[in-house]
Amino acid sequence: MPQVAEVPRRAANNGGLVDGLDAHDRELGLGRGGPVLSAVEEAARTPGETPPEGSADYEIVVRRSGGVKVALLAANDSRSSWVGIMPEIERGVSARAVRLPDSAAGMRFVVHVDAVVQWPDGRRPAKVGTKSIATTGEVGSSESHPGLDFTRVPMVGVYHAGKVCSGGVVLTPGMLMAGGACSPENIGQPAARIVHGRVVSESRL
Numbered sequence: 725m726p727q728v729a730e731v732p733r734r735a736a737n738n739g740g741l742v743d744g745l746d747a748h749d750r751e752l753g754l755g756r757g758g759p760v761l762s763a764v765e766e767a768a769r770t771p772g773e774t775p776p777e778g779s780a781d782y783e784i785v786v787r788r789s790g791g792v793k794v795a796l797l798a799a800n801d802s803r804s805s806w807v808g809i810m811p812e813i814e815r816g817v818s819a820r821a822v823r824l825p826d827s828a829a830g831m832r833f834v835v836h837v838d839a840v841v842q843w844p845d846g847r848r849p850a851k852v853g854t855k856s857i858a859t860t861g862e863v864g865s866s867e868s869h870p871g872l873d874f875t876r877v878p879m880v881g882v883y884h885a886g887k888v889c890s891g892g893v894v895l896t897p898g899m900l901m902a903g904g905a906c907s908p909e910n911i912g913q914p915a916a917r918i919v920h921g922r923v924v925s926e927s928r929l
Contacts (some may be wrong), residue, residue, distance in 0.1 A: 756823045757833045757923035760784050763816030764835045767809040768919045774809055775802040776917055777850065779838045782810075784817060787830035787929065792817045797834065828928035837921035843887060845907040849915050857881040857894060 764782055768774050781797040794813045799806040824831055842848045861878040881901075883892030888911055891904020 755923060755926055756831060757835070757926045759820035759822050760786070760817055760833045761835055761921050761923050763813050763820060764837050765919050765921045766816055767812035768837050768839060768921070769917075770809060770812060773812070774805050774839060776841050777839055777848075778802055778806070779836065780806040781924065782813065782835050782837070784813065784833045784835060785830060785929070786817060786822045786824065786833070788824055788828070789830075825928060830929040831926055832929060833926045834924040835921055836924050837919065839917060839919045841915045841917050843907070843910040843915050844913050845909055847885070847887075847907070847910075849887070852885050852887060854882060854884040857883060857892070 764784070768780075778799065778801045780799040783795045783797050785791075785793040787793075792814050794810045794817075796803070796807050796810065822831070840848060841850070858880045859876070859878055862876045877896050879894050879896045881892055881894035884890060888908065889904060889906040891902070893900065893902040895901075
């Protein structure tokens with residue numbers, strides 16, 4: 725059963741005024757969804773329970789009567805895996821103190837969670853590889869200057885993204901361009917799975 729801590733409000737529940745006060749609290753980081761967000765992130769970090777990378781949206785309803793209900797609203801992939809952690813989310817929310825307004829029967833929260841595998845510099849192994857670049861020349865008009873013709877020169881090139889260093893070369897008529905950069909902080913470091921969520925919305929019942 726969730727632990728519910730009642731907090732007096734500054735105004736009675738009179739529609740737009742209370743909604744505005746709630747929105748202002750969220751902007752100041754004083755929203756009520758912190759414990760719910762923590763429960764979702766904790767469940768999503770459970771090894772082997774959710775896909776290495778992906779995202780999902782959950783609806784969590786916490787009632788003053790003690791009930792907690794979790795529903796999966798959307799998932800970009802592996803929906804069954806995201807559904808599988810719903811009981812863990814429910815247990816996590818039930819074990820935490822969720823502040824409910826004294827004038828509400830409960831709260832409805834929508835939480836978005838992302839999981840990515842990345843190196844210390846933020847780049848992802850999934851993006852490593854080599855790709856070619858090729859464009860054809862064309863003549864057209866500028867969007868910012870209608871009627872003014874311009875010529876886009878053809879180009880060919882290749883770009884490689886690596887764990888530590890990335891770079892590429894591009895050849896255009898009469899010009900060869902090359903560039904690259906390195907991230908020494910990635911040397912010898914394994915990629916880590918990072919889970920991060922946010923409260924999309926919260927509303928009173």
